[in-house]
Amino acid sequence: MEEIDMNSEWSLDVLYKGFDDPKFSEDLTSFEKKAKELDELSKTLSHENEKEDLIRIVKALEEFELLEKHLSCFGFLSQSTNTANTKAAAAIDKVATIASTASKAMAVFSRYISDMKDLNSYLDCPELCEYKYFLNDIHESGKYLLSEDVEEALAKMNISGGSAWEKQQSLLTSSLEVEYDGKKLPLASVRNLAYDADKEVRKAAYEAEIKSYAPIADAVSFSLNNIKLQVITEAKMRGYTSPMDMTLHQSHVSQKTLDALLSAMQKYLPVFHKYLKRKAEILGYENGLPWYELFAPVGKSATTSFTPETTKEYLVNHFRPFCDELADMMEEAFDNNWIDFYPHKGKVGGAFCCNMPFVKQSRVLTNFDGGLGDVVTLAHELGHAYHGLNIESHKPLNWEYSMPVAETASTFNENIIMNAVIDETEDKEVKLGLIENQLQDLCQIICDIYSRYLFEKAVFDRRSDEFLFTDQLNEIMLDAQKQAYGDGLDPTCLHPYMWVCKSHYYSSDLSYYNWPYAFGGLFARGLIVKYQEMGKEEFVPKYKEMLHTTTVASVEDTASVLGIDLTDEAFWISALETAKSRIEEFIELSK
Template sequence: MKDTWNLEKLYQSFEDPNFIKDFNRFQEVIKEYNDFSPKFLTYDSKEQTLIDFIKLTIEFSLLTDKLYHFASLIESTDATNQTAIKYITTFQMSFSELAKTETQYKKWLRDFPNIDETIDADPLLKEHRFHLHEIIQNAKYMLDEKTEILISKLRQSGSSSWGRLQSLLTSTLAVTYEGKEITLSEVRNLAYHHDAETRKKAYEAELAAYKSIDKSLAFALNGIKGEVNTISEFRGYLSPLDQALVQSRMQSSTLEAMLQVMTDYLPIFRQYLKRKAELLGHKNGLPFYDLFAPVGNITTTYSIEEANQYILKNFKTFNSRLYNMADKAFREGWIDYTPKKGKVGGAFCANIVSIKESRVLTNFTGAFGDIITLAHELGHAYHGEAIFKESPLNSDYTMPVAETASTFCETIVNKAALKDAKDEEEKIYLLESSIQDYTQVIVDIMSRFIFERSVFEGRKKTVFDENELKTLMLDAQKQTYGDGLDENYLHPYMWACKGHYYSGGLSYYNFPYAFGLLFAKGLYAKYLQDKQAFVNIYDDLLAATGQMTVENVAKLANIDVSKPEFWKGSLEIVKEDIDLFLKLTEK
């Protein structure tokens, strides 16, 4: 089977007549969009104006979704593709042309007389009630039209360019390992290798390679965080974190409750890390290069086809919709599997509303962890299936709930793998693999949160060079991993390889992973209590994520995420796995 994805449902190529037709229509819609500008200076015919603008916004959303995804997906597997880069730049510059009209619309809507009466009188507006009220609520953060236009245009040569630079540098970085050049993704994947010396050499090669790009990445990170600080303050947010919470549709009390409970449970994770260090022969805590070392024994490596079949077998135990979606994804080429030069590292899933399908990128090498990653990304695709039934304007779910379905699917496969374990060594391996992931999502995510908060605070007064950023990262790792890691072997460049830090529009993309894991654990516990009842509400819960706050989404499953008790319950589920690992590995 092919290990690359099929994008033909979008377009055959950039020369495809359909691409050219849609691109031309995209440019026409921008003009039509801006033709609404004078209508937002008056409330004459306000009801029809609002209805017509919603219809045009939906058309524009679908066009943009299709065109932009095609270009960005091509760039994600070929970072030097100049045609893709050109179109991405064109789209981003075109978006800046909408700033004046968008600002006028939001302020017009904010002051719209008797808005609820107008909404109640029309089915289309009723369908978009949450969307409209969210715009009204967030309009207080809008600046004047000229400033909004200026910000939009400056971002193209500011944070957007800095972010693309980070992606380009890391995806094309040549790492010298054992006398040959390999990609950054390939050398990072060696962290999972069964041979201890290989892991250590890969870690040393990775750190050495960053030295050729760390100054450029430091400039990029400083530029982005400085831009966000400035714009966030001018808009009236308390901080970039406050802005991230508004974008996440999450209350600060929910985040605070979750982070406090995570902090309380850090000693449990340190017990696991120290036990793993002992098992691998280390005396001063676990060196970072052995963080992902396999413990226990599993001799199986998986082909792509075997990985697909394993996922299908276990997804079928949840419901037929999940199984059928994954089967379609495998058969119809939704997935780009393997690493190559110019391809971005890590993994992601793109929900493409315009074709009601998703596309998944992974860097599959055959390890069991790659199956878990694939299951995770297919969880995002399943979330997409739920929102594809909604209007495009109701399908924009926020960061925290974005990780819910993905983590739920991980849990399905992990639990099945533990049950299928052939012997105790394999059980230890599988259990420890899960705990590895939990440690990343709780402990490492906490270190990333602390690091990003430190950078934002520091950028108010100074610019950080690459060495100062390394020090901030090491400090964050010491605060969270504590004596679980050997402080002589930490990872000072974790800020360089994580693309999440390099967005001007999406800060703090770290705590949502913790929310996703722990919310999914709580949901899985509900599933075990009453499987049929849960399956019936699950899709509705996912579909609602584009039209509710995270607190209200959780209430659909009778969960209160603003209380520490929920987070304690979820972390107790994680603790059970750690306790079992400690018991199984007692000497």
Template sequence: MQEGKWSLDALYPSYESAEYQADLARFEAIFADFEALDITDSIENIKAAIKLLEEYTVLVRRLFAYSSLQLSTDTSDQVSLKAQAKLRKINAAGTAILTKVSQFIGATQIDPASDPDLADYDFYFQEAKQENQHRLSDEVEAVIARMNMSAGAAWSQLQSLLTSTVEHDFKGRSVNLSEIRNLAYDPDPEIRKAAYETELVMYDTIKEPVAFALNNIKSQVIDLADLRGYESPLAKTLEDSRMSQATLDALLEAIKESLPAFRKYFKHKGKLLGHDQGLPFYDLFAPMGSQENSKTYTPEEAKNYLVKHFSKFSPDLADMVETMYQAQAIDYFPRKGKRGGAFCSNLPFIDSSRIMLNFEGSLSDIVTFAHELGHAYHGVQIADLKPLNWSYTMPVAETASTFNEALIMESLLSEADDQEKISLLESQISDTAQIIVDIYSRFLFEDAVFRERQDQFLFSKDLEAIMLDAQKQSYGEGLDPDYLHPYMWVCKSHYYSTGLSYYNFPYAFGGLFSRGLYALYQAQPDGFVAKYKNMLKATTTQSVEDTAAIMGLDVTTPAFWTQALDQVAALIDQFIALTSK
């Protein structure tokens, strides 16, 4: 194992290993067992179906995780591409029988609470009944699953391949997108601007095929939502998210009202950097204040840094970080073929997670590391649940991660002098602006793309115009109109999924929800951790609104969200005051 790379041996030693081959063989055979199930309604038949679904869930998640994680760090890995294609083909062939079994579960008249083996699945049965309302015939569902392999899934792979392999010369060396985007944090303004210009050139070379990918994915989503009786792709996303329209409306209303405070911050930062027309996009992440955070950290130093601060909140969070470090559960550094960004993959079937970073040692990278470790901590809370209760929805998915960010930033601010506070405050405000202002622009963009795609094909120039309009609505006069970013749709993998639309507002939900939780922790620390962990566990078996209610919070009215955003406005005022002296 090379330094800084994760180990996937806990999943499988290799594709050729006896473990992988045995699971693959069982995966191929399990659908015959599904076919043999008796699906007449009885408690015994329901329990048999649930037991087999549990085995299938572990198998499919483990097998797909292995190839998906391999591909995330090497998108051109031919062995993994072939392995994943084979898994998709096997799974697609079993769609018809899985649909029958799901329909059986959703149509049963058996009360799961009447049997101790099923009682934990009460919410699962409720969702199965709801899903039945949108299910198509067995034959149609099977065709959709098979066609998706050469439709939406293929277009998604194309976007991932193009954005991870595109290269360009930058100051005498070849760089990929991850490397060039990371230069947005460089302390040298000339490098930031040059990197931004290079990034735009790189997108220009791949924009049309990526535009085709986006068009065809969104078209497929629109068609399937309509066929299944959803009012819109957004309606489907809300139902899948276990979230009400009232909650989304309250969140968006509060965000829209908060935009003037963020624009004030952008304009002020722009003036500090010598810009009179607002902040140019290439300086959004320009470091400010003390150059303390220009120091670079090794992975071990970053781990020690996080352990120190997390231990003040809960020893088990700090212990988890140590365990993951020792288990080589983190892939740190950018390299050719590795996808951009960062993510955490929860693997409850091995009681662990894997985290991918593009770590270069900055303080911003440490905050990203903390964010992904929050996802892993969420995974710890659900690891002992039954397999069919492992899945939580998008809005609550970002709660633990952004709560971790708050823990780290609050500790840093409490130890800083004025100059350090300027840097830390700016970093925190900048990160928050991304999950509020930029996420709002992404929501507006995706919403507009769904509307426009119903009537016409959107070439790159059309998508660029929609993105620029969304940025103007969101950032307003805070950004320099001559230096926006028309290609932000090219690099964001969240747009390129047939099964996961609108993966933008959950970041805003998670960021603000966690800020509200953190304020509650500061006000009432006694007993908070135990309740917080119970809340994280409940995210897999309750609605967003009911999950928030565990902490005594009402997310269906703008008041909660406004209160959280007011805290950010106070930080902006503090930053402006410190930098105006």
């Protein structure tokens, strides 16, 4: 029992022992000094010595990046498990403020690089050769740059603008206590009851959750409205045609790829509606599935409850046949306190993975409740960690992968574990339950993600001309859910407040963080098809190469490592066909 308690929370000691750690203060001082050095460097640039200047810029940015990653990760991770942590909040603000003072220099560097006539002639030297994609991307993005003063002003204003509104949503939802069954529970705990075996528990939890949002909805609506208006304004100022245009550029993906993905999804929505209607029939509903039954268990569960120890064994045993390196990393994550497991007041909801390639580790947050869904969630997040492992050999400015490929390794992991467990199960009722679990996840990344995409698009389309109050946002959300779920759900029992609890909408730097989940999910299924075609010996090295490539190539070029054309709708349809097969298998088994 002692070991379970010891490993149920993550350790951040690899970064700092605490906010009082002398190393933290020392790095904060160094970070401030580096920001000033960037500013000084920006004033000395001359196109007479471009190669030397470029080397100096890259070296200074690497040093700045390393300090910022250490400091900001520590603040973010500390606040994630305790949103009321005043030291974390102060540190986050301090780091953001210092970083904003370097924004003018960053704009000068970007302008300087974008004005170079012979950039590629400098990129063969040891200091620059690994930054070809990074530097060429800056060069080509020059047309979207604003003046240095405006770039600096935007960065500073964002601290009390979009970033502050994002924190308001996070604080309100993470500290929200839901009245349920005579007790006050964290929102994450109540949402977890959607997986409970008892229908009355699921329904009561849904009703309690919906009721709990009313007191904070207006405040959160101000967060959403102001963040989206800020993004609209910035996109126009920079010369993008829309926030989506800006997102696609930042994501290194083409409109043609997104169109192919969305077109394939739309064509296969009726297939998922068929699954939902069959599940409704199994549970005794005639008008489609009520929202609170989306995650209702069907069939028989193979394992009723997991602990961190049994979860570790389960994951490692199922991933070892695919890749020893991945299984070894999972063991390290469990053994060396990379994971923070259980929900509690003040801890943010949901789950995430924070890659820290600068210390060759990651940290995973989950709100663990012991069900199979939690095990799948951990497989997902540890996929992100494996992605991090495959990029850690890059230089510091090559550690960021774009939104669309961000969910690839994670969702690939989901497919690996679920397919293995389903295939090895002989009990019909257990197999039915496992397939239904997989279909729940697939339905989320197709129907629910599509509804989130429709919602955010509608908010962006309308926000320029009007402020969207709670009732209007609820209506937009309900309309999006009806379009995405069709007759698969009961139209009288949907989730109008889904915009309140989903943090993905509340970033001024990252818009439309919805379709990348569908992208990642279907891309992963397409990769599984490739894996089955190529076999382990040929596929795994190429898969690792592809993950390594994600930070130094466009999304399309990354996929081409495995011979995939993302602009061809046929690829996405091939992935969706595997989902269709599972749905047909579910319907047949459930008869």
